[in-house]
Amino acid sequence: MIPVEYYFVLSALLFFVGVFGFFTRRNLIAMLISIELILNAVDINFAAFNRCLFPDQMEGFFFTLFEIGVSAAETAVAIAIIINVYRNLHSTQVNRIEDLKY
């Protein structure tokens, strides 16, 4: 069996890759993908903890499933927003979206 620490290392790597991507990429789509990476890191954590700590129970898996559903919905909303932003500004560069501060 694969030791549980391997999962944690993987998920931590995935999480920080996602955070790094979220802060550094200027494209909204790329930022969205980064968020998905962060969420996937969380999913892996849930599944791994469930498997090694409470093998008889299913809560962690269900949380993972919920999370996948939620992230799908979030992606749909985010894509809709991005499309509208693109229609209005002809760009998906995040550093150009600063009109709302006024």
Added chain:
Amino acid sequence: MDYSYVFLILLLPALTFLLLGLAGMKMSHKVAGLIGTCSLAIVTALSYYTAFEYFLVQGRDASTGLYPTVTVFNFTWIKFSELLTFNIGFRISTISAMMLIVISTVSLMVHIYSFGYMHGEKGFQRYYAFLNLFTMSMLGLVVATNIFQMYLFWELVGVSSYLLIGFYYPKHSAVAASKKAFIVTRFADMFFLIGILFYSFYAGTFNYDMSLMTPEQLHTLHAAGWVLPMSLFFMFIGGAGKSAMFPLHIWLPDAMEGPTPVSALIHAATMVVAGVYLVASLFPLFIEFAPNALHWIAYIAAFTAFYAAAVACCQSDIKRVLAFSTISQIGFMLVALGVCMPDPETNVVAKTTVEYADMNGLGYMAGMFHLFTHAMFKGCLFLCAGCIIEAVGSNEKFYMGNLRKYMPITHIAFLICCLAISGIFPLSGFFSKDEILVACYNFHPAMGMIMSGIACMTAFYMFRLYYVIFWGQGYYETHINDGAKKPHEAPACMTIPLIILSLITVLCGWIPFGHFISANGLSFDTHVNWTVAITSSVLAIAAIGVATFMYSGKTTPVADYLAKKFPRLHEAAFRRFYLDEVWMFVTHKIIFRCVSTPIAWFDRHVVDGFMNFIAWCTQSSAESIRGFQSGQVQQYAIWFLTGSVALTLMLLCIF
């Protein structure tokens, strides 16, 4: 009696004001004028109907023999405490019913007249809107159920007067005059407000009608001591400001900058007598608690009447002459009220004896009667002056003379009103002035003689005015080659009000006024006191004779000689005895320099400085943190992450 329709008397002009004020610019002149005049015609009809119902249909109460005071409606607007509430209502008493007639009649005449006078003026609709606002406020003032409502409408008439004096606002002098009128009357109104506050503090009510007070309120009034006379006198100062009593009269002559019909309505017939109406409303209080204050009013008013008459003899602007004549006549009315005395036995208004109304209380009826007749003939005189000014294009007597051939109707109307104001039998002025003089002689023979003398001066300066306008050397004839335009009679819409008002002037002296209005409400027959009547008539005729001798010819050698002989006196009277200069000195040199300037320095440097310091603190702290709000999503996210990591670390350290 059902008076429920009277709310229309206030509502219609108010609505017309809103309509003309908001939508007037979209209407043509004719439509706006018609709307204003029609609404006023309805108000006039309702006012006449109300007065008719009140005096003749409802009549006197059988048991007391008085006209009952009717409060048609009276709702609470603001509640200060259990006792002290601020009500808005509509109350009909004898004097307010009379005032309804006066105000609506003159206002309607002015509305009709303005069709011709203001024809083609820019802002015609605005003018009618303001006229309606004024009429509403003045009507609200006279039907007030309490002193605070009166104060509210008092300020409203002040505002509409301000707006109408400054009607020709591109003209600098009009703006200055409107500001002067507003500031002077506001200054006086400050005393009015102080008087109201003292009064309501001690009486626990804003009500001023003693017949409607509870015994506890009457008791507290008696317990107030010297505060009550003081508060009543303060209220009179407010009235003196509106009624242009010395030394607060300075705004009225300047107010002649407004359109002439406005001068007729506001500055001759209605608003300026608000002070008289105020004193008449508070009359029982004055008699019972402050008869001495009442006599002081008489002295002030007598001096004002004399001063204004003296100034009127030397003015060259015909509207100024009429303005000073108005001041003088208001002085007469206030003298009449001021010479009333309490009953010697009971020290109050003797409620049950008819003799009281005819002797010590005669001045009350005389003052109200003179208010009524004066409103009619002075309104008519101003409207005549408007026709003349329209015809010759100037206010100065220099441009007039010998106009009687060109303006026959105006000439006759002016002559009738001059005779009336001089007190010539059988015109209305004779009756009212005679009653005032009788009341003055009853008070003190010296007072009577002084007032007779002033009545004689009235006849002189009015006929001086009449002769310099309608007789003498005509400007048109002498300047016909210099392109002087030929004077012409005014159009019908301007002459009809003149005819109506002069007819009223001729007839209204025969109204048995004592049957309707008297100091204690009882009906009494006024009788002509022949000694007084004959002396005053002889004096008036003599004064007219002197005026005829001095001013009716082509040249005026006697007048010129007198002006040369007493140049200082003539100059002083022409400059209104330098009262304006005195006020200028007091306000500019003393108040502005010694009081206002230090206060302004304190305000600018200490108060403003503190506020600026607070603003500077806020601004600089905001400046230093504004970088946070960059609008960059990723920057926000970094701050968010940093924060949450920091929080996590802190929690880890603690636990």
